Amino acid sequence: MQPLTDAQIRSAFVNASKREIAQATLPDLDSLKWDKLDALGWRDPKRPVLAYVIVEHEGSPVGAILRTAEPSKARRRMLCSWCQDIVTSDDAVLYVAKRAGAAGRKGNTIGTSICTEFSCSRNVRRTPTTSEVGSDDPTDREAWTARRIATLRERSTHFIAEVLDQSSLD
Incomplete structure (x- = not known):
């Protein structure tokens, strides 16, 4: 992902009012490893039910404001539909845009x-297990990781395309 400025991020949101965009809390952009990001996503520390995501779509950054339920101690285990990582213990939640x-x-x-x-982005770049790849060959591992990165980009871009889809007016 190409590095973005505060202004570029704020102008990328397609499903938000001017007020929502102005109130968005942005992450520390200088601390991000942009070359290792396929989608920039973060939760709003001031409002735990809000999150934001920016994805490159058709060559430009496109952003969406997401909502989730209030954090709960009784959470169900869920698989992330973007990275589909079964090894890491990261939680996934339902985000709605x-x-x-x-x-x-x-x-x-x-x-x-x-x-x-x-x-x-971090999950798809982790070193794969031998059972995932079916081989210890470094070339096979690199190919496996490259496929996972491409799949993450495809899934996150598809989500943004659905946010943009105007055929759902009925």
Whole structure:
């Protein structure tokens, strides 16, 4: 992912009002390892039910404000639909985004399970187990990791495309 500025991130949101964009708490952009990010996601520390995600879509950054339920101690184990990592113990939660434009104003939403702390980019880059790859060959491991990165990008981009989809107006 290309490094983004505060202004670029705020202008990338497609499903938010000007007020919501202005109130968004951004992460520390200088501390991010941009070359290791396929999707930039973070939770709002001031409002635990809000989160944000930025994904490259058709060559440009596109962002969505996400909502989740209040944090609960009684959480179900869930698989992240983006990284689908079965080895890490990261929690996943259901995040819901208003659709962009008229569909969102009518209340239409789309949801998916994503790692609670948006650790997907890190998860797909971890060293795979031999049983996952079926081989100890370093070339096979690199190919496995490259496929996982590509799949994460495809799934996160597809989610953003669904947020942008205006065919759900009915």
